[in-house]
Amino acid sequence: MTKRPIFASLLLLSSALVAPAALAQDVSGGAPPSDTPPVTTEAPASEPPADDAAAQDEDGDVSIPGGADQEIVVTGRYTPNIVRATPEVVSVLSSADIARTGEGDISGSLQRVTGLSVVGGGFVYVRGLGDRYSLALLNGSPLPSPEPLKRVVPLDIFPSNVIDSTLVQKSYSVNFPGEFGGGVINLTTKSTPREPFLTFSGGIGWDSETTNQLGYTYYGSDTDWTGFDDGTLDVPPLLKAAFASGKPILQGADYSQDDLEAIQMELVNAETTLLQQNDHIPVNWSAGITGGTTIPFANGELGIIATAGISNKWRTRDTLQQTSLNQDLSGDPQTNYNRVITDNRIVVNGLIGFGLELGDHKLRWTSLYIRDTLKQSRLGLGSDANQVGRDILKQDTAWYERQLINTQFVGEFQFDALKLDLRGAYANSQREAPYERGFTYVRTNLPTTQDPTGDKFVNDLGGNRGDATIAFSDLNEDLWSGGVDLSYELAPQITATVGYAYTDTSRTAVRRAFQFRGSGLPVPVTQLRPDYLLSDATIQLYDITLIETSAQDGTAAFDAGLTTHAGYAQLQAEIVSGMNVNVGVRYEDAKQTVVPIDLFGSGGSAIAATNLKNDYWLPAVTLTWEVAPDMQVRMNASNTIARPQFRELIAQIYQDPESNRQFRGNPSLTDSELWNAELRYEWYFAKDQRVTAAGFFKKIESPIEAYTSLSTDSVANTSFANAPKALLYGGEVEVQKYFALDTLSDSAFWSSRRLVLIGNYTFTKSEIQVGAGDTTVINGVTQDASNFFFDGSPLTGQSDHLINFQIGLEDQDKLSQQTILVTYASPRVTSRGPSGQPDIREKPGISVDFVARQGITLLNKEIELKFEARNLTGRKYEEVQESGDNRIFLNRYKLGRTFSLSASLKF
Numbered sequence: 001m002t003k004r005p006i007f008a009s010l011l012l013l014s015s016a017l018v019a020p021a022a023l024a025q026d027v028s029g030g031a032p033p034s035d036t037p038p039v040t041t042e043a044p045a046s047e048p049p050a051d052d053a054a055a056q057d058e059d060g061d062v063s064i065p066g067g068a069d070q071e072i073v074v075t076g077r078y079t080p081n082i083v084r085a086t087p088e089v090v091s092v093l094s095s096a097d098i099a100r101t102g103e104g105d106i107s108g109s110l111q112r113v114t115g116l117s118v119v120g121g122g123f124v125y126v127r128g129l130g131d132r133y134s135l136a137l138l139n140g141s142p143l144p145s146p147e148p149l150k151r152v153v154p155l156d157i158f159p160s161n162v163i164d165s166t167l168v169q170k171s172y173s174v175n176f177p178g179e180f181g182g183g184v185i186n187l188t189t190k191s192t193p194r195e196p197f198l199t200f201s202g203g204i205g206w207d208s209e210t211t212n213q214l215g216y217t218y219y220g221s222d223t224d225w226t227g228f229d230d231g232t233l234d235v236p237p238l239l240k241a242a243f244a245s246g247k248p249i250l251q252g253a254d255y256s257q258d259d260l261e262a263i264q265m266e267l268v269n270a271e272t273t274l275l276q277q278n279d280h281i282p283v284n285w286s287a288g289i290t291g292g293t294t295i296p297f298a299n300g301e302l303g304i305i306a307t308a309g310i311s312n313k314w315r316t317r318d319t320l321q322q323t324s325l326n327q328d329l330s331g332d333p334q335t336n337y338n339r340v341i342t343d344n345r346i347v348v349n350g351l352i353g354f355g356l357e358l359g360d361h362k363l364r365w366t367s368l369y370i371r372d373t374l375k376q377s378r379l380g381l382g383s384d385a386n387q388v389g390r391d392i393l394k395q396d397t398a399w400y401e402r403q404l405i406n407t408q409f410v411g412e413f414q415f416d417a418l419k420l421d422l423r424g425a426y427a428n429s430q431r432e433a434p435y436e437r438g439f440t441y442v443r444t445n446l447p448t449t450q451d452p453t454g455d456k457f458v459n460d461l462g463g464n465r466g467d468a469t470i471a472f473s474d475l476n477e478d479l480w481s482g483g484v485d486l487s488y489e490l491a492p493q494i495t496a497t498v499g500y501a502y503t504d505t506s507r508t509a510v511r512r513a514f515q516f517r518g519s520g521l522p523v524p525v526t527q528l529r530p531d532y533l534l535s536d537a538t539i540q541l542y543d544i545t546l547i548e549t550s551a552q553d554g555t556a557a558f559d560a561g562l563t564t565h566a567g568y569a570q571l572q573a574e575i576v577s578g579m580n581v582n583v584g585v586r587y588e589d590a591k592q593t594v595v596p597i598d599l600f601g602s603g604g605s606a607i608a609a610t611n612l613k614n615d616y617w618l619p620a621v622t623l624t625w626e627v628a629p630d631m632q633v634r635m636n637a638s639n640t641i642a643r644p645q646f647r648e649l650i651a652q653i654y655q656d657p658e659s660n661r662q663f664r665g666n667p668s669l670t671d672s673e674l675w676n677a678e679l680r681y682e683w684y685f686a687k688d689q690r691v692t693a694a695g696f697f698k699k700i701e702s703p704i705e706a707y708t709s710l711s712t713d714s715v716a717n718t719s720f721a722n723a724p725k726a727l728l729y730g731g732e733v734e735v736q737k738y739f740a741l742d743t744l745s746d747s748a749f750w751s752s753r754r755l756v757l758i759g760n761y762t763f764t765k766s767e768i769q770v771g772a773g774d775t776t777v778i779n780g781v782t783q784d785a786s787n788f789f790f791d792g793s794p795l796t797g798q799s800d801h802l803i804n805f806q807i808g809l810e811d812q813d814k815l816s817q818q819t820i821l822v823t824y825a826s827p828r829v830t831s832r833g834p835s836g837q838p839d840i841r842e843k844p845g846i847s848v849d850f851v852a853r854q855g856i857t858l859l860n861k862e863i864e865l866k867f868e869a870r871n872l873t874g875r876k877y878e879e880v881q882e883s884g885d886n887r888i889f890l891n892r893y894k895l896g897r898t899f900s901l902s903a904s905l906k907f
Contacts, residue, residue, distance in 0.1 A: 084684050087572055087582035088622055089171040089634060095164050100819055102851035102868045106163050107155035112804050113168055114734045114760035117825050123154055126182025128728060128764035128798030132642050133181025139188055139366060141408050141425035142503055144479040157372045161288055161309050162351045164190045171678055172620045172638035174568040174584035175499060180640040181674050189366050192303020192355035193292035203902025205284035209894050215281040215316040215342035216377040218397045219271045225312060227346035227373035233399055233434040235472060236266035248600045249548040260546045264539050270531035272435045275377055275395050286311035303355040316342045317893040327836050329886035337382030344375040360414035367407040374400040393441040393457050401432045417489040424482040431475040438469045439530045458526035459533060461518035473511035480504045493574035501566045507646050510557040513549045518542055557597035560646035564590045578626040589615040594649040610649045610667045616641055634680040644669035644704055648720045662717045668777035670722055673701045691735050698728040706796050707788045707832035708840060718831050723789045724774040730764035752813040758806040766795040794829055801826040815855030815864060823847045830879055838881045840890055848872040862906040870898040
């Protein structure tokens with residue numbers, strides 16, 4: 001007697017699918033070893049099994065004892081990989097895939113996935129939808145963000161050495177949170193090893209635009225290279241006490257001039273203000289150590305893994321930054337600056353994990369630490385139409401610390417047909433930006449009687465010829481999460497699941513900003529370099545004062561919170577032979593608040609608090625039809641939501657160091673609601689080889705979009721508003737194929753090598769719909785939506801075309817890989833143009849990389865060598881407005897070609 005369960009593999013995975021953490025762990029195991037078709041075997045009646053245990057042969061057939069004279073043979077079939085086995089649309093980056101791309105952080109690897117692009121320092125866009133529509137999980141648990149502008153964590157802070165695999169699910173299933181617009185990205189950290197190991201690694205890198213080239217830096221402290229300063233950047237005692245006083249730091253009843261001078265003289269001066277030219281920026285380098293072991297015992301085993309790493313990289317950008325006030329961008333730019341920006345980025349990470357297996361039960365505890373520090377120096381020279389005939393010199397120094405601590409527990413308990421999954425996590429993220437300093441010097445190009453300084457740069461500290469500023473900002477976010485899933489196999493082809501999930505996020509952000517003011521400074525003093533200009537002697541001799549410019553309307557600081565409760569039910573069943581359905585509904589209740597903090601006890605805030613309390617029923621269904629033994633078709637439909645991010649709901653000015661743009665929130669934003677549909681064809685013609693093609697459609701009610709305005713001083717400010725509606729549709733195709741090369745020659749070199757071809761293309765089209773009478777609400781004021789959005793404009797961040805292609809050689813018997821990677825993204829909108837101007841577009845262009853990995857054995861030790869060559873086409877970064885032949889570059893600079901060599905030694 002035989003049985004042919006088409007979806008036997010699916011049912012084996014179904015209970016894992018309902019718990020994201022469980023699925024994440026399964027992914028790391030890789031694909032089964034073969035794609036064996038169904039085979040029916042019958043043992044002779046005279047040869048029963050030797051014992052009562054089920055026996056499994058190499059074809060995957062399981063023989064179950066059926067008595068002395070018979071046996072029942074149940075024939076199953078391996079599916080090639082989890083991409084095929086899951087009841088949803090997924091893409092998986094295994095540890096082998098991540099290694100093949102050679103990327104140092106996980107966001108770089110993700111941009112190779114079909115339909116994904118990475119924008120603005122690690123934020124992943126799925127099918128052209130912005131980062132707000134992408135959900136990031138770590139081992140199935142949500143993550144807090146260390147970014148003031150985002151609630152979504154930037155994935156470039158995750159070094160690839162701590163990530164074992166990554167799953168991207170593009171079709172919604174109700175076991176995931178309702179904030180699922182484009183997809184969910186589930187990062188799986190390294191799991192416990194099957195055998196003891198210890199690996200040391202290190203590498204160096206070269207950037208053609210940075211290494212050994214001109215750049216700028218400032219001293220800071222002796223330990224800056226580690227990403228931790230030695231206390232130099234701590235808030236000094238007098239200023240800390242002033243912060244705690246609840247009084248604005250201004251001369252008057254609360255602070256005398258002597259008090260303000262004392263505060264200024266405690267500030268660290270030369271170490272944080274003196275910009276130094278470096279004609280030979282150092283090389284990039286990294287180092288790491290990873291180890292693990294497994295301790296077996298009677299009924300199970302305990303696995304332990306730990307990893308630690310550090311990387312220190314430099315990047316110099318020679319940028320052109322412009323703005324225009326004219327609607328057609330004609331004439332000279334309003335502002336026109338050439339800035340040299342040097343970033344020194346240090347990432348320190350550590351992970352420790354314990355995995356306990358007790359029979360069919362698994363317990364896992366993981367703790368992760370990441371600290372990402374950016375030491376930035378900027379020097380710019382340019383002009384402003386408001387100051388005709390004057391050159392303007394701007395100097396900025398900054399230190400940004402981003403830190404993530406995550407600890408989580410996952411338990412999987414199997415009781416025959418019943419499975420219980422538990423998960424709980426606590427995560428904390430922080431961002432500190434102490435001593436953000438800025439100086440502006442002005443030069444009158446022609447000397448006059450009134451201005452004898454002539455061609456000398458001067459800074460009179462707050463007059464019409466220069467200024468000096470300093471700011472301290474701090475962000476802290478805590479996220480508690482937990483969930484439980486109960487799955488029961490009602491029948492061999494039917495599994496029911498119910499679950500509950502809870503998250504509680506709280507964020508506090510504070511920014512205190514100040515200006516230094518002088519009056520009647522002598523010309524020789526105004527010509528002093530920054531550290532002398534604000535030296536103790538100058539402060540006391542010329543009564544330089546400190547004025548707090550932190551917004552006193554409640555926007556200098558805010559508390560934010562998001563609490564969600566969700567219950568869901570899901571049924572996975574084989575309706576008829578070859579047709580499987582995964583259907584469910586999620587009820588999610590959420591309360592989101594953003595409350596301005598009255599720092600100065602003024603008794604109120606001019607900015608109203610935001611309170612969003614909504615609940616949703618979110619259904620989802622996916623139908624999978626196996627049209628042939630190696631082909632299947634999927635159909636998915638669902639409803640999901642997207643909530644405003646915390647920072648977008650508070651009217652606080654924030655300077656983004658990446659784009660050099662100011663942002664300001666809108667307390668009147670509301671949730672977006674999405675309707676999603678997809679039709680997908682999949683052909684798995686051989687092991688780990690496939691062709692897939694899909695079409696997708698999304699309708700979005702009240703999408704949140706960025707728009708840009710120009711302030712009175714010609715600074716570009718970006719804010720956010722709900723557009724009336726938007727549509728997004730498109731298609732994607734992916735091909736993965738291997739060609740054995742042993743037929744090319746009798747040489748042993750080719751006998752185990754194969755050609756690897758992996759390619760994908762995504763076409764996406766989106767349009768904002770703005771009709772007559774449509775409105776949007778900006779800071780409590782209802783306005784005509786057409787003032788902010790053009791009907792038919794694409795959504796922010798959406799590229800019409802995304803292309804990824806990999807061609808490589810790899811040895812199947814030993815480590816030897818050589819891969820060329822090509823990535824192309826067509827232009828995409830980064831923000832709406834101000835005052836009817838054209839939209840601001842980024843032009844990513846084509847990037848070509850080469851990665852080679854080679855394993856060798858030296859003194860009986862395994863050594864892996866890796867060589868990387870990035871951006872071989874030498875493309876530029878361009879963020880531009882265009883109207884006919886008129887162009888305004890908000891950001892333009894060369895992206896350097898980078899080369900690196902690394903090695904790891906395994907014991």
